[in-house]
Amino acid sequence: MSTGSNAGGMALPVTVHAQYIKDLSFENPNPIASFTTDNKSQPNISVGIQAKADNLGGRNFEVVLDIRIDATRDKASLFIAELSYAGIVTLGDEVEENDAGHLLMVESPRLLFPFARNILADVTRDGGFPPLMLAPVDFSALYEQQKDQQKPTKAEKGSKADKSMKED
Numbered sequence: 001m002s003t004g005s006n007a008g009g010m011a012l013p014v015t016v017h018a019q020y021i022k023d024l025s026f027e028n029p030n031p032i033a034s035f036t037t038d039n040k041s042q043p044n045i046s047v048g049i050q051a052k053a054d055n056l057g058g059r060n061f062e063v064v065l066d067i068r069i070d071a072t073r074d075k076a077s078l079f080i081a082e083l084s085y086a087g088i089v090t091l092g093d094e095v096e097e098n099d100a101g102h103l104l105m106v107e108s109p110r111l112l113f114p115f116a117r118n119i120l121a122d123v124t125r126d127g128g129f130p131p132l133m134l135a136p137v138d139f140s141a142l143y144e145q146q147k148d149q150q151k152p153t154k155a156e157k158g159s160k161a162d163k164s165m166k167e168d
Helices: 031-036 097-126 139-150 154-167
Strands: 002-005 011-027 044-057 060-073 076-091
Touching: 011 097, 031 076, 044 097, 044 139, 060 097, 076 097, 097 139
Parallel strands: none
Antiparallel strands: 002 011, 011 076, 044 060, 060 076
């Protein structure tokens, strides 16, 4: 069992019971061309990261980091790596409901990310490329972005209100 610590050294009310690869894929669509062409241009690397949490019952959750990496050079795909890395976490009894989202979507992914980053570095190296070391991720900003995307706009709220009034 592991309890995370925040930057101030205080223990977080989150216990990580297990970590595991839920899904892993590495595609090297054209390995011969990747290694035989004398191309000095830098690859374009696109990284997408999403965190999600599912309640397993009570205060237990499965937190999943979904990471997708697309590497291209001159519009040709070099590799695609996809990883779903999960952890089973338990929130402490002192955690109130309004704090649970932050712990599950920011702090838990922050604890899992170094392990996922290491797996992706190993996979890209084993695929014949230099190890890809992902930069640290601001999961707080990612969480806020996900919350903003889930909020309906004023126009959507108005149309839903209109619709519900018409149905009555």
